[in-house]
Amino acid sequence: MSKKLKVTQIRGLQGRPETQRRTIAGLGLRGINKSVVVDNTPAFRGMIKKVIHLVKVEEIDV
Numbered sequence: 001m002s003k004k005l006k007v008t009q010i011r012g013l014q015g016r017p018e019t020q021r022r023t024i025a026g027l028g029l030r031g032i033n034k035s036v037v038v039d040n041t042p043a044f045r046g047m048i049k050k051v052i053h054l055v056k057v058e059e060i061d062v
Contacts, residue, residue: 006058007048008035016054023051037062 009029013021027047028036037060038044048057 003040004062008056010056011054
């Protein structure tokens with residue numbers, strides 16, 4: 001079984017820098033309380049680290 005990450009946006013983007021807005025869009029998130037499942041790779045982990053204050057992350061088995 002491979003591990004994946006379920007990322008849920010918990011805060012809005014109003015007043016946030018453009019780099020954080022683009023990172024959220026790059027993760028595939030489109031609004032508060034929306035979730036996406038992404039691979040557990042260093043690239044995605046780096047993106048999550050930049051916006052960790054805006055999202056909730058859970059590790060899931062797929």
